[in-house]
Amino acid sequence: MSINSNYTLFHSVTRLNQSSYEVCFEAPPHIVSDGLWGGKGNGRTPMKSFFPLFELQTLIIFVLTQMCSYLLKPLKLPQFIVQMIAGLIIGVSFEIKSLETYINILFPYGTHDTISAISSIGFVLFVFINGVQMDFSMITRTGNKAWTISIVGLVIPLALGVIPLILYPERIESIEKANGHGIFVALITHSMSSFAVIASLLSELQIQNSEIGRLALSSALVGDILRTTITTNIVVVMGNPNMKIISRNLLSLFALVIFIPLICRPIMFWIIKHTPEGRPVKDGYIYVIISMVFALGVLSVKIDQEFVLGAFILGLSVPEGPPLGSALVKKLQFFGITLFLPIFVTTSVLKADLTMDFSSYIMVSTGMVVLVTHLVKITACFITALCCMMPVTDALCLSLILNTKGVVEIGTYNALFDNDIIDEQAYAVMIISVMFIASIVHWSVKLLYDPSRKYAGYQKRNIMGLKRNSDLRILITLQKHNHISAAIDFLDLCSPTHESPITVEVLHVIELVGRALPVFIPHCLQRQDSGSASHKSYSDDVILAFDIYKHDNENAVSINTYTAISPANLMFEDVCNLALDKVASIIILPFHIRWSSDGVVESDDKKVLRALNQKVLEIAPCSVGILVTRANSISKTTPITSVTSEFSTIRLAVIYLGGNNDDDEILCLVKRAMKNQRINLVVYHLVAKDCIAELVDLMVVGHDLLQEVKRAENVKYQEIFTKDGSQTACFLREIVNEHDYFIVGRRHGIRSPQTDGLSEWSEFPELGAIGDFLASPDLNSCASVMVVQQQLLRKKELKEWIL
Structure with a gap:
C-alpha cells in the first residue's frame, strides 16, 4: 500500500507491513521554498518544504485555538483544554472523507514529527519557567499539614495499586504485555500531583492567595519533588537491564541533582550581586542561562532521562523573583508559553487515535485504573484534610485541586508514546482522562469555593462600634515608599495616647513577578528565612519608618509590619485576610494617583492600586479609608509630630452631610482627632435648603455623635445650606485652600440634594x-x-453564613 505523493513531503512512502514504511526523500531535505511561483522544477514548493509548511500549520492551529477559545468561553474551561479541543478537531478531520484531501495537504505525512519536535521547545521552557517560579527553600518551611496531605495522597493510591501486582502477578503481566505498560503508567502518573499544573489552575481560578490556595501550592511543591524523585529513579531502574549501565546512570543522575545547584546557584547569586539595584539583568547572562537549559537537556538524555529533567533542575537553582527570576520569566513567557506551548498541546492530542473501540478490554482496564486511582486519591486527601481540622467544603476542594491534571501530564504521555512505552489505545485513554479530570476539577472548585464568603459582615468591625477609649486597630496598606509619610500623618490624626492607644498593622504589598508561590512575611517574628534578601531590603524603609514612629509614641502605639508578595489581581486577599485575622476596625489604602501641588500627576498605578482599592471596598470585613495624598502635603509643610514649634498645627476639615453610616464613621474619627490640641478642626455640616425631613432624621440618628462634636472646645462647627451640587462645589472651592486635610464620607449609591450633579462628573467613584x-x-x-x-x-x- 502506498501513500499519495501529494500528501507527503517525501518522493514516495510505501508500507512494508502494518507499522513500518519505506520512505524515499532528498538529502538534504527542503527546508525553505522558492516561493509560490518558483521551485516547480527542483521541487522546492511551499507545500513540499518544511519551514513554510510549519508556518502554515502554526497559523492554522493558532486560528483554530482562538476560535475554540471564543466559542467555548461561556463554559469557562481551562486554556489548555481549549488547545486540546483544537487538536481533537484536526484529528477528527482526518477521518471525514470530505475534508480528508485538504487535511492531508495541510498536514502531510512526515510533518507531524517536525512540528512536534519544534513545539516541544515550548514544553521544555514551560517546565523551566515553573522551576524558576518555585521557591525550593519553601520545602523546608512548609507546615506539617501540607507534608501530611501530600504524602498520604501519594502513598495510599500507590500502595493500593501495588496490591493487585502482588496478588495476581501473572494476570497483571499478561495485561501489561498487551497494553504496553498502560496500567502501570496510569497508576503512577494519576497518583501524583504536578506543581506547575496546580499553580496554573489556581491562577485561572484566582485563588492563589486564599488559605486553600496557599495550602494547595505547598502540598503541590512537596508532591512535585517526590514525583520527580520517584519517576527519575523508576526510569533509571527499568530503562536498561544491564546493572552496570543502571549504576552509571544512577550516579550520573545524583551528580546532576547535586552539582547543578551547587555550581549554578552561586553563579546566579553572583549575577544578582553585580546587577545594580533597579537595573535589569544583562541580556548576555540571560542568553547563557537559556543555552544551559538545552545543554543540560542533552545531558539528561545521555543518562536515559527525559530532556526536561535538566531544565527543571536548573530552574529550581535560579533564585526566584526579581531581578534574575523575573527577567527570565518575562523573556521566555511569550516565546515559550504563549507561542510554542499551545502548538505542543494541540499536536500531542493530534497523535491520539480517538476513533478506536473504547469498549475493548485494554481501554476499559486502563480507564478503570485511572478512575479508581483518582477516587482513592481524592478520598485519602479529603480524610487527611478533615483530620487537619479543615472545613468539609475546603477539604473537598483541596482534594480535587491536588487531583487535577494538565500540560505536564500531556507532555509525559507524549514522551512515553513516542518511546513506545504505551500504545495508541492507552495513549488515547490518557489524553481523554486529562481533559475530563481537568474540566471536572475546574468547574467543581469554582462552584464550591468562594474565598470572599469569609469576609461577610456578620460582625460589626468599625470605629463607630468601639467602646470609649478602647484600642483602635488600623490596617495600613502601602505599596510605594512615598505612601509612608502620608500614612504616618493619618496616624497622628487618630491622636494615640496612653488612655486611647492604637494598634497598627502595616502591610507592604509587592507584585508577584518571577515566582509562583505567594509569600507573606510577618516581620514581627524576626525570622531570617522568611524571604529572600531582595524582598527584605525592599521593605526595610517601611519597617524602619514605623519603628521610629512607634518609638516616638511609646505605650500609645503598637505596630506590626508585614510584607505580602502576591499577584496584582489578588492583593486584596492579603489585605482582607490580615484585617480579618487582626480584627481591624478600618483599612487605610493609598489612592492610585499622586498629584503635585501644581496638578501634575507624579505617579499613576491604575492597574494595581486602583483595582486593589475597588475590590477591598467591595468585600472588606471592616471600614475602609482611601487616602489621597498630594506631594506638598502636611508631611512636608507642617508636620503634626513636631512639638518644637508653636505653629506646628494642622488645619483639618470634615465635610458632613448626615443621615448615612459613612458620615457617622467620620464623626468617630473626629472624636479622636479633637483630642490633639495641635489640630484646628472645622466641621462643615452641609444641609439642603428647605429640607426639614433631613434635619429631623439627623436629630434621631446622628444626634449624640454630632452634639458631642459640637460641644468640643477646639472644634468649630458650621452649618452650610446648599441647594444642589453646584452650590456645594462653589462652597468647596472657597474653603479648599484654607485646610491641609479633609475627611469625607464616600456615600456610595446614596443620592442627596447637596450632591446633585456632582456624581455625573465624578471620575473616580471609589472616592464618592x-x-x-x-x-x-x-x-x-x-x-x-x-x-x-x-x-x-x-x-x-x-x-447564608448563619444557615
Missing part, C-alpha cells in the same frame, strides 16, 4: 462625589483627602 471633587487637580489644592466607607453588612451572605 465630594471626595472626587476635592481630589480633582483642577482645584490646585495642597490638601490631602481621606474618604471613609463604613463596613458593609451584606445581609444575604450573613443569612
Whole structure:
C-alpha cells in the first residue's frame, strides 16, 4: 500500500507491513521554498518544504485555538483544554472523507514529527519557567499539614495499586504485555500531583492567595519533588537491564541533582550581586542561562532521562523573583508559553487515535485504573484534610485541586508514546482522562469555593462600634515608599495616647513577578528565612519608618509590619485576610494617583492600586479609608509630630452631610482627632435648603455623635445650606485652600440634594462625589483627602453564613 505523493513531503512512502514504511526523500531535505511561483522544477514548493509548511500549520492551529477559545468561553474551561479541543478537531478531520484531501495537504505525512519536535521547545521552557517560579527553600518551611496531605495522597493510591501486582502477578503481566505498560503508567502518573499544573489552575481560578490556595501550592511543591524523585529513579531502574549501565546512570543522575545547584546557584547569586539595584539583568547572562537549559537537556538524555529533567533542575537553582527570576520569566513567557506551548498541546492530542473501540478490554482496564486511582486519591486527601481540622467544603476542594491534571501530564504521555512505552489505545485513554479530570476539577472548585464568603459582615468591625477609649486597630496598606509619610500623618490624626492607644498593622504589598508561590512575611517574628534578601531590603524603609514612629509614641502605639508578595489581581486577599485575622476596625489604602501641588500627576498605578482599592471596598470585613495624598502635603509643610514649634498645627476639615453610616464613621474619627490640641478642626455640616425631613432624621440618628462634636472646645462647627451640587462645589472651592486635610464620607449609591450633579462628573467613584471633587487637580489644592466607607453588612451572605 502506498501513500499519495501529494500528501507527503517525501518522493514516495510505501508500507512494508502494518507499522513500518519505506520512505524515499532528498538529502538534504527542503527546508525553505522558492516561493509560490518558483521551485516547480527542483521541487522546492511551499507545500513540499518544511519551514513554510510549519508556518502554515502554526497559523492554522493558532486560528483554530482562538476560535475554540471564543466559542467555548461561556463554559469557562481551562486554556489548555481549549488547545486540546483544537487538536481533537484536526484529528477528527482526518477521518471525514470530505475534508480528508485538504487535511492531508495541510498536514502531510512526515510533518507531524517536525512540528512536534519544534513545539516541544515550548514544553521544555514551560517546565523551566515553573522551576524558576518555585521557591525550593519553601520545602523546608512548609507546615506539617501540607507534608501530611501530600504524602498520604501519594502513598495510599500507590500502595493500593501495588496490591493487585502482588496478588495476581501473572494476570497483571499478561495485561501489561498487551497494553504496553498502560496500567502501570496510569497508576503512577494519576497518583501524583504536578506543581506547575496546580499553580496554573489556581491562577485561572484566582485563588492563589486564599488559605486553600496557599495550602494547595505547598502540598503541590512537596508532591512535585517526590514525583520527580520517584519517576527519575523508576526510569533509571527499568530503562536498561544491564546493572552496570543502571549504576552509571544512577550516579550520573545524583551528580546532576547535586552539582547543578551547587555550581549554578552561586553563579546566579553572583549575577544578582553585580546587577545594580533597579537595573535589569544583562541580556548576555540571560542568553547563557537559556543555552544551559538545552545543554543540560542533552545531558539528561545521555543518562536515559527525559530532556526536561535538566531544565527543571536548573530552574529550581535560579533564585526566584526579581531581578534574575523575573527577567527570565518575562523573556521566555511569550516565546515559550504563549507561542510554542499551545502548538505542543494541540499536536500531542493530534497523535491520539480517538476513533478506536473504547469498549475493548485494554481501554476499559486502563480507564478503570485511572478512575479508581483518582477516587482513592481524592478520598485519602479529603480524610487527611478533615483530620487537619479543615472545613468539609475546603477539604473537598483541596482534594480535587491536588487531583487535577494538565500540560505536564500531556507532555509525559507524549514522551512515553513516542518511546513506545504505551500504545495508541492507552495513549488515547490518557489524553481523554486529562481533559475530563481537568474540566471536572475546574468547574467543581469554582462552584464550591468562594474565598470572599469569609469576609461577610456578620460582625460589626468599625470605629463607630468601639467602646470609649478602647484600642483602635488600623490596617495600613502601602505599596510605594512615598505612601509612608502620608500614612504616618493619618496616624497622628487618630491622636494615640496612653488612655486611647492604637494598634497598627502595616502591610507592604509587592507584585508577584518571577515566582509562583505567594509569600507573606510577618516581620514581627524576626525570622531570617522568611524571604529572600531582595524582598527584605525592599521593605526595610517601611519597617524602619514605623519603628521610629512607634518609638516616638511609646505605650500609645503598637505596630506590626508585614510584607505580602502576591499577584496584582489578588492583593486584596492579603489585605482582607490580615484585617480579618487582626480584627481591624478600618483599612487605610493609598489612592492610585499622586498629584503635585501644581496638578501634575507624579505617579499613576491604575492597574494595581486602583483595582486593589475597588475590590477591598467591595468585600472588606471592616471600614475602609482611601487616602489621597498630594506631594506638598502636611508631611512636608507642617508636620503634626513636631512639638518644637508653636505653629506646628494642622488645619483639618470634615465635610458632613448626615443621615448615612459613612458620615457617622467620620464623626468617630473626629472624636479622636479633637483630642490633639495641635489640630484646628472645622466641621462643615452641609444641609439642603428647605429640607426639614433631613434635619429631623439627623436629630434621631446622628444626634449624640454630632452634639458631642459640637460641644468640643477646639472644634468649630458650621452649618452650610446648599441647594444642589453646584452650590456645594462653589462652597468647596472657597474653603479648599484654607485646610491641609479633609475627611469625607464616600456615600456610595446614596443620592442627596447637596450632591446633585456632582456624581455625573465624578471620575473616580471609589472616592464618592465630594471626595472626587476635592481630589480633582483642577482645584490646585495642597490638601490631602481621606474618604471613609463604613463596613458593609451584606445581609444575604450573613443569612447564608448563619444557615
